[in-house]
Structure formats: C-alpha cells, structure tokens
Amino acid sequence: MSTDPVEPLADALRAGHWDAEQAALVRADPAALLRLRRRLCLDAGLCELLRSGQSARLLPRRLPRPARQAHRPPGSARGRPLKAGHWWLPLLAAGILLAIALAVWPRPAATPSATTAALPSVATLIGPQVNSSLDLPAGTQVQAPARLRLADGHEVELQQGDLALAGTADAPRLHLHAGALAVSGTGASRLVLTTPEAQVRVLGTQFTLRCDAGGTDLHLITGRVGVSRSGSAAERFLDPGASWHLAPLGPLRWSVDAQHPTADGFGRVAEDGIHAAFRKVDGIPTWLVELPVAGGVPAPVTVSTTLSLARSAEIAVLVICLRPDGTWATNRQATLTLPAGQQTLLLDWADLPALPLSDTDASGAVVATRVLVMTWAEADGLVVQRVALNALP
Amino acid sequence: MTMDRDAILQAFLAQRLDLLAYLGALLPAGLVEDVFQETFLVVARRWQDFDATRPFGPWCRGIARNLARKACAVRRAQPFDEHAADLVSAALDTPDPEPALELTQLRHCLQQIDDRQRGLLERFYAHGDSLALIAQASGRSVGAVQVALSRLRASLLRCIEHRLRTQA
Numbered sequence: 001m002s003t004d005p006v007e008p009l010a011d012a013l014r015a016g017h018w019d020a021e022q023a024a025l026v027r028a029d030p031a032a033l034l035r036l037r038r039r040l041c042l043d044a045g046l047c048e049l050l051r052s053g054q055s056a057r058l059l060p061r062r063l064p065r066p067a068r069q070a071h072r073p074p075g076s077a078r079g080r081p082l083k084a085g086h087w088w089l090p091l092l093a094a095g096i097l098l099a100i101a102l103a104v105w106p107r108p109a110a111t112p113s114a115t116t117a118a119l120p121s122v123a124t125l126i127g128p129q130v131n132s133s134l135d136l137p138a139g140t141q142v143q144a145p146a147r148l149r150l151a152d153g154h155e156v157e158l159q160q161g162d163l164a165l166a167g168t169a170d171a172p173r174l175h176l177h178a179g180a181l182a183v184s185g186t187g188a189s190r191l192v193l194t195t196p197e198a199q200v201r202v203l204g205t206q207f208t209l210r211c212d213a214g215g216t217d218l219h220l221i222t223g224r225v226g227v228s229r230s231g232s233a234a235e236r237f238l239d240p241g242a243s244w245h246l247a248p249l250g251p252l253r254w255s256v257d258a259q260h261p262t263a264d265g266f267g268r269v270a271e272d273g274i275h276a277a278f279r280k281v282d283g284i285p286t287w288l289v290e291l292p293v294a295g296g297v298p299a300p301v302t303v304s305t306t307l308s309l310a311r312s313a314e315i316a317v318l319v320i321c322l323r324p325d326g327t328w329a330t331n332r333q334a335t336l337t338l339p340a341g342q343q344t345l346l347l348d349w350a351d352l353p354a355l356p357l358s359d360t361d362a363s364g365a366v367v368a369t370r371v372l373v374m375t376w377a378e379a380d381g382l383v384v385q386r387v388a389l390n391a392l393p
Numbered sequence: 394m395t396m397d398r399d400a401i402l403q404a405f406l407a408q409r410l411d412l413l414a415y416l417g418a419l420l421p422a423g424l425v426e427d428v429f430q431e432t433f434l435v436v437a438r439r440w441q442d443f444d445a446t447r448p449f450g451p452w453c454r455g456i457a458r459n460l461a462r463k464a465c466a467v468r469r470a471q472p473f474d475e476h477a478a479d480l481v482s483a484a485l486d487t488p489d490p491e492p493a494l495e496l497t498q499l500r501h502c503l504q505q506i507d508d509r510q511r512g513l514l515e516r517f518y519a520h521g522d523s524l525a526l527i528a529q530a531s532g533r534s535v536g537a538v539q540v541a542l543s544r545l546r547a548s549l550l551r552c553i554e555h556r557l558r559t560q561a
Contacts, residue, residue: 007543013418013481015523016471023480036484038494040414042546043518045499047417047425048410050519281431282438282460288430318437320402331402374434 006035010043122165122172123148123156140165144179154185154202160210167192180210186223198246201226201235216246286376287384303332303373304388308342310381317347318374342385401440404449405433410494411485415454416461418481419474422521424464431464432457454482492557502552510545517542 005022012018026032121135125142126149136142142163148156151169161179165172171190183193184206191202195211198218205223209216218227220238227244228235238244280286287307303319315338320331334347373387396404405412412432416425435456443452458478465473503511516522516530524542528535 007539010418011524011539013477016421016474018477020476023476027480027483030487033484033487034489036481037414037487037489038550039546040418040481040484041410041494042499042550044410044413044417045494045496046514046518046549047422048413048496049500049503050515281434284438286434288434320437322406331399333398374437 004032004035006032006039010036010039013040014043122167122169123150123174126155136165138166138168150185150189150191152185152189152191154183154189154191157182157184176209176211178212180208182206182208195246199228201228203237216244218244220244281376284376284378285380285382286374287382289373289375289384289387291371291373291387291389302390303347303371304344304386304390305347305373305375305384306342306344306386307338307375307382307384309338309340309377309383311340311379312337313377313379313381314338315345315375315377315382317345319347320372320374322370322372396440396443396445398437398440401443401449402437405436405453408450408453410496411450412453412457415478415481415485416457419478420461420465421471424461428457428461428464431460435460450485451482454485491554494553495557498553498556499549501556502549505552506545506548510541513538513541514545 005025009018009022009026012022026036122138122140123136125134125136126147136148142148142158142165144158144160144162146158146163148158148163150156150172156163156174159180159182161176161181163179163181164175164177166175167173171192173192173194175194177196181193183191183202185202186204189202189204193200193202193209195209195216198211198216200207200209200218203224203226205225206221207223207225208219208221211217218225218238220240220242222240224237224239226235226237227246303317305317307315309315314335316333316335318331318333332347334345336345338345371389375382375384375387409429413425413429416428420428432453436453439456443449461478462473465471503514506514513527516527517524522530524535524538528538531538533541
C-alpha cells in the first residue's frame, strides 16, 4: 500500500477525526493538496450518484418536508432547529426512534416504551416483527413488512415500501410514497390514504393499493372507497370488484392534461400537494418546493403558489428550472406585497420558449428536470400550501 | 466589475461539486444537503454582495462555512472543525490542470464496475458505513477494505480521465 498521506487523511476527514501531522504533510505539498481535492470531489460525486440511485440530482436529495417526518436510522436524522427550552426533545425523539427501530427491524419482540406511549398514537403495529403490539405516533415511518391496526378496527398490511403515519387516532392519514398495501375492515372509518398522486378515503372496506413510478393502482374487493387525485375536490366512489388507475403528475402526460384542463383553466404540469418544506435560512423563514418534471417543461407556463399570510407582507418567489446536468435553464423572481389571507399567486412564464429539459442517462433512463420554487417573506406568518407548474392553454 | 444575478447563480451551479466536496468533508452526511441548499438560497438572495474582482468559489465557501457552523451548533451535530475547513479550502483552492470531474463521466464509469465493487461503494458512500463496519460484515481487515476502496477510486478516476481525453 502506498504511503501517500492523502487517502488516509481523506478517510479520516470523513470519519471526523484526522491527524494534524498528516494534514501538515499534505498542506505543505501542492501535489498532495491537488490529490486531496480530486479525492474529495470524487467522494462528493459518488455520494451524489450512489445515494440517488444514479439519477442526476440538480439539488442534492429531496427537500425536507415537516409534514412527513420519517423514521431514520440513528445518526442520519435531520431536523429543524429546536427552540430554546425544548432540550428534552432530542431525548424523547431518541427514545421513540429506539422503540420504533426495535419494533420495525427484523428481530425478536419489542416492548412499547413509555416515551412512545406519551405521544398520541395513530396506529398500532401488530406484526409481523413484534410479538406484542406497539403504538406508533404521527410522524413515524413504517417499513414493510408490517401490519398495523387502527382505532376503528381497520387493518393495514404493508407489503412493500414505507408508510408514513400522520393525523390522529380518530382520523388517521397514511402516506404511501411507493409500495403496496392491503386494507381490510368493516364499518365506517375516517382513514385517508394518500400516494404521490392520489387520495383514497376508506369507507369500510377491503382493497389493495399499489403505487410506483407508473402511478397508483387500487383494486376494491369489498365495501366502498372514495378516490380522487391529490388536491382535487372531485371524488368518485368505486364499487366492489372495480380497479382504478391514476397516472402520476410528475412525469407528465402533457397532452392529457391539456385536454382536461384543471379547475384554474391551465394544464397541470407538476405540483406539490403536500404542505411544502419549511426552513429558516439565514434567519429568513423560507418555503422550498422541488418539482421533478420528467416530461420537460412546455411553454408557456405559469407557476402558481397558493399561500396564506397572517398579515400583509412583502414576499418573494424565486423559481429556478434546472437541467439534469446541474446547469440551470432559466429563473424568475417576483417580489410583491400581498394582503393577509389565503391567495394564489401566478408567476407568469409566458415569455419563455418551451424547455425540453429532460434527458436520458447512459443507461437510457429518463432523468427528471427539476423546478425549484422558493418562497419567503421578511416577516413570520407565511405558509405555502401548494405549488403547481401550469401550462397555459 | 459586476456580475448579474443570473451569472452568479450559473457560477454557483457550475461549481456545485466543489461545494458538495467541501461540505461532505466537514459535515455529517445528514447535514450536507441541507447546508448546500441553504447556501444556494443565500447566494440567490445576496448575489449583489459578491465582489466580482474576487474569486467566486471562496465567497460561496465562506457562506457555506457560516451556515455549516450554525447547522452544527443548532442541530447538535459534531462541533464544526475550523482547522479541517481551512485544510479542505486549501485543497479546493488548488488549481487543477485537468478538466473538472463530471457526474456524467462518473456515472458511465460506475457502470463498468462489477456488483461486488458497486456494493462496496454503496455501503461506504450511500449508506455511510464506516470502514470498520464494512470490514466486520465482509470478514476482511479494515486495511483490506481501505485498499479495495482506494483501488476502486483510482480505477474510476482513470476511467474518467480516459473518457475526457477521448472526448477531447
């Protein structure tokens, strides 16, 4: 093995403990510094590609969404800044994570912990990894295989993927980002299941639900469900034996949407129906939404941002369209003063040409373009509720 | 001399990998992406503060460093290592006569390696497993894992250089 100090130094930097003597050697040698530079850039590139399953990310990874706080392995947790006086939150979170990890990982039974019981539970994990049941609070993400029982008696069998728990015991909301599950039960329920594109209201029933890149598929066995596209008020009801397919909004079938314009009169290209990500950046409360648009961006388009303001304030919306290779195609920023209340802001992109931004990687897979929408106000009280990219008819 | 906002945002994205390399060497994996995005936002908001007579990379890294320091403090991660930051900055400021690493080339070269090698890279880079953990799981010594990774990286760099030269 070579005595080059660069490799062990780079490894040590990653591990968080490095040797000052080794560092001094590297610093004194421009050629070694250059090798360190190349190694660090290669590390960054490998992290980018391997963490994202080789899809080129324009901004790294997904944006955090407070509404979907996921259970992550200890050590990789991300979180919002804690307020002063909430020193006990990390301890509580650690307890919950430990309890969930014990229950969800394939090992012998776990016992419900006192810390878990302290939070109102949304569902109870009843199998298959646990011998005794475990109450799970909102914010938990459960990995397949898992069987959950809800307060109304309905059971959810998660066969593939991750399921995020939200809502309350009386009105649970479960989000399946990708995977498959089966629901069984009788009688009335206030359970709502969501996928990236669909919303399913459970009305005492038995059905299977699967969602992946191709969209959402539901097969109703008995009972009744109300189904709708996420964010749409137009709900329809399925009869037993019926199957329902909903194409995803992300890789967009633009022509389909053009023929069926949405309620606001525009063709929908992409939207984020979940309450957007929120972070204080440089002291300014900022909402960030990233919309993957695999089909490219047609022209002309508008970006509509539905938001509410606690009081009249000046807000800024910055929209950036990023190509798969990491370069940006275009951007727009609007700054305007809005009154208090809920409103939808349309940022006009009508003067731009079509942006066929999608690309294929070496294996021929489509790499999505991303549209990044950032909204902020100097004052507190701004809540972004929905961001959509619309094509003008 | 001034740069307009578009030029600054373009410049930011052009040196994205450098900034990720900087943050990746100094922060726990879970914080890298957050601080990168925050840096982007601050650059987008404060683009007028940039003095175009000075180099752009260090200006961005200065913003990233402040945000990284704050993120480490607020999120109670490991303390931010100022000396390591100086060292990594010095490395990234070293001019490279070769073309910069491109993800497209790296993606292609990753397809040339076998599943076992890819699995090793994924454990180290995607899952963040330590060398000791990988060694334990694979029944090898830490040194052997370190050497295997080092050889893999060298082979990837050779592949990238070859592709860049061929294309040039």
